[in-house]
Amino acid sequence: MAVTTYIDAIKEGIWEEMEKDESVFILGEDVGIYGGAFKVTKGMLDKFGPMRVIDTPISESAIVGAAIGAALVGMRPVAEMQFIDFISCAFDQIVNFAAKCRYRWGAGVPIVVRGPSGGGVHGGPFHSQNPEAYFFNVPGLKIVCPSTAYDAKGLIKAAIRDPDPVLYFEHKYLYRRIKEDLPAEDFVVPIGKAALRREGEDLSIITYGAMVYKALEAAEALAQDGIDVEVLDLRSILPLDEEAILTTAKKTSKVIVLHEATLTGGPGGEVVARIAEKAFEYLDGPIVRIAPPDTPVPYSPPLEEAFLPQTKDIVAKAKKLAAY
Amino acid sequence: MATDVIMPQMGESIAEGTIVKWLKGVGDNVDRDEPLFEISTDKVDAEIPSPSAGVLLEILVPEGKTVEINTVVGRIGQEGEAKSAPKAAPAPQQSEPAPAPAAAAPQPAPAPSPAPAQRPAQPAPQAQTATQAPQQAPSFVRSSPVVQKIAAEHGVDVSLVEGTGEGGRVTKKDIMTYIDSAASSAAPISTPAQPAAPQPAPAPQEAPSAPAPAAPKPAAARPAVVASADDVREPMSIMRKKIAEHMVMSKATSPHVYTIFEVDMNEVVKRREALKREFEKEGVKLTFLPFFIEACIRGMKEYPIINSSVDGETIIYKKTVNVGIAVALENGLIVPVIKHADQMNLLGLAKTAADLGERARTKRLVPDDVQGGTFTITNVGVFGGAFGLPIINQPQAAIMGIGTIVKRPVVIDDAIAIRPIVYLSLSYDHRIIDGADAARFLTVVKRELEKPAGV
Numbered sequence: 001m002a003v004t005t006y007i008d009a010i011k012e013g014i015w016e017e018m019e020k021d022e023s024v025f026i027l028g029e030d031v032g033i034y035g036g037a038f039k040v041t042k043g044m045l046d047k048f049g050p051m052r053v054i055d056t057p058i059s060e061s062a063i064v065g066a067a068i069g070a071a072l073v074g075m076r077p078v079a080e081m082q083f084i085d086f087i088s089c090a091f092d093q094i095v096n097f098a099a100k101c102r103y104r105w106g107a108g109v110p111i112v113v114r115g116p117s118g119g120g121v122h123g124g125p126f127h128s129q130n131p132e133a134y135f136f137n138v139p140g141l142k143i144v145c146p147s148t149a150y151d152a153k154g155l156i157k158a159a160i161r162d163p164d165p166v167l168y169f170e171h172k173y174l175y176r177r178i179k180e181d182l183p184a185e186d187f188v189v190p191i192g193k194a195a196l197r198r199e200g201e202d203l204s205i206i207t208y209g210a211m212v213y214k215a216l217e218a219a220e221a222l223a224q225d226g227i228d229v230e231v232l233d234l235r236s237i238l239p240l241d242e243e244a245i246l247t248t249a250k251k252t253s254k255v256i257v258l259h260e261a262t263l264t265g266g267p268g269g270e271v272v273a274r275i276a277e278k279a280f281e282y283l284d285g286p287i288v289r290i291a292p293p294d295t296p297v298p299y300s301p302p303l304e305e306a307f308l309p310q311t312k313d314i315v316a317k318a319k320k321l322a323a324y
Numbered sequence: 325m326a327t328d329v330i331m332p333q334m335g336e337s338i339a340e341g342t343i344v345k346w347l348k349g350v351g352d353n354v355d356r357d358e359p360l361f362e363i364s365t366d367k368v369d370a371e372i373p374s375p376s377a378g379v380l381l382e383i384l385v386p387e388g389k390t391v392e393i394n395t396v397v398g399r400i401g402q403e404g405e406a407k408s409a410p411k412a413a414p415a416p417q418q419s420e421p422a423p424a425p426a427a428a429a430p431q432p433a434p435a436p437s438p439a440p441a442q443r444p445a446q447p448a449p450q451a452q453t454a455t456q457a458p459q460q461a462p463s464f465v466r467s468s469p470v471v472q473k474i475a476a477e478h479g480v481d482v483s484l485v486e487g488t489g490e491g492g493r494v495t496k497k498d499i500m501t502y503i504d505s506a507a508s509s510a511a512p513i514s515t516p517a518q519p520a521a522p523q524p525a526p527a528p529q530e531a532p533s534a535p536a537p538a539a540p541k542p543a544a545a546r547p548a549v550v551a552s553a554d555d556v557r558e559p560m561s562i563m564r565k566k567i568a569e570h571m572v573m574s575k576a577t578s579p580h581v582y583t584i585f586e587v588d589m590n591e592v593v594k595r596r597e598a599l600k601r602e603f604e605k606e607g608v609k610l611t612f613l614p615f616f617i618e619a620c621i622r623g624m625k626e627y628p629i630i631n632s633s634v635d636g637e638t639i640i641y642k643k644t645v646n647v648g649i650a651v652a653l654e655n656g657l658i659v660p661v662i663k664h665a666d667q668m669n670l671l672g673l674a675k676t677a678a679d680l681g682e683r684a685r686t687k688r689l690v691p692d693d694v695q696g697g698t699f700t701i702t703n704v705g706v707f708g709g710a711f712g713l714p715i716i717n718q719p720q721a722a723i724m725g726i727g728t729i730v731k732r733p734v735v736i737d738d739a740i741a742i743r744p745i746v747y748l749s750l751s752y753d754h755r756i757i758d759g760a761d762a763a764r765f766l767t768v769v770k771r772e773l774e775k776p777a778g779v
Contacts, residue, residue, distance in 0.1 A: 253470045253496045284468040284496040285489075324490045 004182045007175035009149035010114075011040050013156035014078055016186065018048055021076060024160055025052040027063055028080030037082045038116055038175060060089035067111045068098050076160055081115030084169055085129045098165040099140030112159045114168035117145075118210055118260055119308055121173055124299035130209070130261040132237050135167055136270065142166040142191050143238040147212040149180045151235055154189025162191060171210045178213075194241035196248070200230035202322055203254035206245060206271055208234040211258050211309060218314035227322045237267050242274055249275045253284035254321050258309060263291040285324035288317055326401030327376040331385070333393040334365045334691050339566065341365040342390040343397060348380045354400060361397070369687045379403045467494040474499050480506075567656070574718045578634075578753035582713050585766040587773050589729050589744040594777040603674060613649070614673040616701060616726055616748075619772035621645050621666045623765040624699065629757055630750075630765045631698050633719045639756050648697030648717060649677055651684040652706065658684050659717065661697040704749075705729065711747035722752040722762070724769075 004012065018024045025048075026041055032055040035042030045053040056063050060081055067077035081087045087094070090113070098109045119128035132143050144159060144166060146152040152170060159166035197212060198219050205215040212233045219229035232248045234241060249255050255275055257268035272287045292307045331341045344362040348354050359371040360380070378400040385397040465483045467475075471494050475482045485502045487494040551557060560568065592615045603610040624631040624645055633640045645666040648659040660680035665673060683689050699720055704712030705728030712725040727747035734743045748769060750762050 253468075281469045281473045284470045324493065324495070 003179050004149050004153070005176050006146075006149045006152050006170070006178040007038060007040060009153035009182060010156050010170055011042070011044075012182075013153040014041070014160070015044065015047070017076075017157055017160045018044070018052060021160075023074060024076045024078065025054065025070075026078045026080065027054040027056050027067060029056055029058055029063075029082045031055060031080050036080060038172065040170075041080065060086045061093055064090035064093040064098070064111070064113060067113070068093060068101075068109050071098075071109045071111045072101070072107055076110050076112075078112045078114060078156075078160060081113065083123075083127045084115035084117040084131055085126050087113065087115065087131055087167075088134070091134070094141070094165065094167070095135065095138045099138050101140075102164060103140060108163040109165050110160075110163050111165050112156070112162075112168050113165070114156070114159075114170060116172035116175070117169040118171040118173050119297045119304060120210065122299065122301050122304060123172075123297070125296035128297035128304070130169070130259070132167070132169055133261045133266050136238060136267050140164065141238055142236070143169065144191055144236045145169045145171070145209040146189075146235060147171070147174065147178075147209055147233050149178055150182060151189050151195070151233075153182060154187055155191065155235065157186075158188040158191050161188065166191065169209070173210045174213075189235065192236045192239045192241055194235055194244035195233045196230065196244070197233045198229065198231040200228040200252065202228040202252060203256065203318060204230045204232060204248040204252045205256045205258055205314070205318070206232045206234065206248065206268075207258040208237065209260055211260050214309060214311050214314055215258055217311040218318060221311065221315050222318055222322075225319065227318060229318065234271075240267075240271065240274065242278075245271055245274055246279050249279045249287075250282040253282050254324070255283075256288045256290055256314070256318060256321060258290045258314065260308065261291060262294050263289060264294045266291050285321050288321050290314055290317055326381055326399045327378070328396040329360065329372075329375060329398040329400060331363065331391050331393050331395045331397050332372060332691055334363070334370060334689070334694075338365045338393065340390050340392045343385050343387050344369070345387055346383055346398075347371070348374075350380055350383055352380050354378065354380055364687070370690055374400060376400050465494060466491060467499075468496070470496050471499050474503070478503050561655075564656075570718070571715050574715050577718060578716050578721075579755060580713075580716060580751050581754040581757075581759060581762070582749055582751050583759060583762040583766060584711055584747055584749045585763075585770050587746050587748055587770045588734065589746050589773065591775060591777045592773050593744055598777065599670070603671065606671060606675070608671065608674045608678055610674055611677075612726075612729065613677050613701075613703070614670050615773060616724075616769075617647050617649075617662065617665055617673050617677070618670060619769040620647070620699065620701065620724060622772045623768035625666070626768050627761055627765040629761050630722045630752070632721045632756065633698070634721065634753065634756055635719075642698040644698070646696050646698045648694075648700035648720075649680065650700065650702035651681050653684065658689065658694060659697060659700060660684050660689055660693045661695065663696060699723070701726065705746070711749045713749055714751050716751055716753055721757055722750055722765075725749040725751070 014024075014026065018026075026044060028036070028041075030037060031041040032045040032050065032053045035044070041053065056066070063079050063081075067079040070077045081090070094113065098111060101107045101109045117130050117132075119130075121128070132145060135141050135143055142159070142162060142164060144155045146155045156168060159168050198216060200219065205219070207215045212231065215229075215231045219231055222229050230248055230252055232244060234245075255272075257271045259266055259268050261267060266289075268289045268291055272289060275283070275287055290309045290313060292309065295307065298304045298307050331343075334341060341363045342365070344364050346361045347359050348361075354360060354374045354377065356375070356377040357373040360374040362371050363369065379402060380398060381401045382399045383397070384399070385391050385395065391397065465485075466487065466489075467482050471482060471485075474480070474496065480499060480503060482494050482499065485494045485499050488498050489495040589612070592612060596610055596612065596615070600610050628641045629639070631642045631645055633642065644664050647662045647665040649662065650657055650659050660683070662668070662673065662676045662680065665676075668676065680689070680693060683693070697717065697720060700714075700717040700723040702712070702714050702723060702725050704714070704725045708728055710730075711727035714723045714725045716723050725748070727749070729744050729746045731742050732745040733740050734745060735741075736743070748766060750766055752762050
């Protein structure tokens with residue numbers, strides 16, 4: 001076993017799938033010669049050649065459209081959005097075409113659309129977003145947001161092998177900050193399964209992506225005050241692991257839903273609704289959401305820090321909820 | 325800011341009232357304390373004064389409709405003021421700039437809440453919140469869905485659980501701690517329901533009473549009730565349920581002990597004869613009752629423990645004596661209270677008792693009339709009983725029953741004489757009153773009643 005960063009875990013996952021399955025190929029802006037803006041695809045051109053590592057024009061719609069076409073004739077394309085913010089340019093291809101093909105014709109579209117999402121790196125309003133909520137309301141899609149290197153690798157493999165479109169939102173803040181020993185053997189992380197990152201009795205924080213680490217830090221701090229926090233990492237946003245959500249909600253009776261997507265219409269609202277509908281009788285307090293305010297992601301570092309949920313914010317809200 | 329007008333509580337056992345007539349229409353100006361609407365309840369009919377001055381903005385409950393007490397029936401505010409948003413739960417306590425008289429205010433008189441007395445040993449690190457909470461929310465305990473669920477599963481009355489959450493809220497942790505500690509101490513956990521409702525003057529004996537605690541779970545299972553086809557099944561009325569609850573609560577709260585004295589009423593008969601005419605001039609029919617009240621007051625002055633209440637582990641000696649008089653009604657009982665009875669002479673007592681009795685029978689009592697009692701007298705002799713063993717009217721400490729006055733042969737100075745004899749029974753809370761105290765008190769009562777007329 002070797003220590004693998006989050007970003008290398010993504011790369012290894014794609015690499016291994018490409019080695020294993022000739023129908024797997026990648027396409028995107030600067031993924032070939034340049035090796036990708038963040039170097040996720042570095043070395044792939046040399047290894048797999050220009051037929052399987054395709055530099056494209058700057059058109060996300062064209063990238064996804066081409067991927068869908070290839071998928072419909074039996075390929076398994078992995079399309080990179082240089083920054084996930086630009087996935088909106090491919091919105092129609094994704095929601096009206098990829099997501100609906102199986103429903104209309106029984107034709108699965110096994111594409112992966114992946115890219116760096118999230119803030120914390122002073123990228124400003126066009127390079128820091130979390131677009132999962134835009135796609136959350138689209139039947140036919142799957143959305144994953146890994147937080148660990150293990151999940152990054154296991155989920156990219158699961159996404160590539162999935163017979164339907166999967167949006168893979170990796171978090172750029174975690175790329176080189178998160179690393180772990182990964183098993184040498186092949187493994188996947190099933191889509192739609194959450195992971196319990198910390199067990200606790202007093203309250204649950206349900207989160208995903210980079211916020212998992214904020215939640216864990218907050219849990220450590222809260223433990224000093226005798227508040228025993230459970231942290232559930234959703235890993236997949238669509239479909240939600242409802243069973244895991246309800247299990248932790250019923251266990252602790254107090255729930256915080258935390259994410260980096262902005263508050264209104266964020267995926268957290270759906271988590272809250274499921275709990276309110278299906279675990280109401282187990283609640284011992286209001287379900288609390290923690291998310292950035294409804295503004296674009298600020299460029300200014302102090303403003304961005306204020307915008308993103310910080311450990312101290314989580315600690316403060318958790319204390320209030322624990323005392324409720 | 326509009327003021328809510330609520331259906332007042334017209335007696336402890338009264339759970340609902342009917343709006344008979346609105347005396348003001350929407351848009352009418354109304355002064356504070358000006359009669360606003362008429363209501364009718366099981367026991368009392370009354371005109372309800374306005375809680376504040378302003379314009380009647382809204383009538384929420386039309387004439388003829390029966391609603392629960394504390395329901396908001398209308399709103400008073402300033403002209404042009406928007407109708408206020410409906411409140412989800414009408415709070416029994418309203419923050420009015422100037423509280424209306426008792427008729428409109430459901431709050432009890434300053435009598436202590438029975439709550440402390442019947443709270444069993446609690447894991448009470450936050451005694452403060454416990455005593456505050458009931459005052460703020462007489463019959464509403466703040467908790468959460470999971471607490472309600474756990475309470476239902478374990479048969480726990482949430483109002484008994486110490487709330488450590490925000491604003492005294494009972495949290496899941498609180499109820500789990502409570503259940504664990506109750507289990508380890510084998511204490512009953514499902515005792516009184518709603519003990520938090522401060523209800524000053526519940527009725528004695530069968531008197532209907534306030535939202536009162538439910539029965540504690542009996543240790544042994546109650547045998548099943550077998551009803552055959554020709555038996556009649558009748559659901560209890562609300563009043564009957566309240567009576568049942570209060571009586572069970574009282575018995576569960578206070579270990580009752582009884583002492584009975586025989587009193588020679590010869591001298592009282594003489595005094596009554598002598599005063600009868602004089603009282604008639606005042607328009608008062610003199611009964612025996614004022615004599616009993618007077619004698620009891622004298623007894624309580626000498627033995628104040630009789631006129632007391634238990635508050636947790638504290639005994640509260642009442643400064644004034646407010647004597648509740650049980651009055652039988654067609655379908656129950658009510659206990660109007662002679663306030664400051666200890667400051668009245670015989671005429672005052674007679675007048676007040678007659679007035680309260682008359683108004684009780686004609687359903688014209690106002691809520692204040694039935695609140696604040698500190699001791700109760702019930703006349704079991706009215707219906708021929710030699711004596712009765714009444715149940716204490718919580719949170720009072722004692723109740724006296726008066727039997728029927730019967731001429732009996734008694735031995736006086738070794739001769740047999742015929743004397744009007746009455747049996748006085750005192751039921752008292754043995755937690756604070758011992759047999760000797762009760763006997764001393766009754767000795768004074770007897771002495772007062774038997775003292776020679778003319779003295």
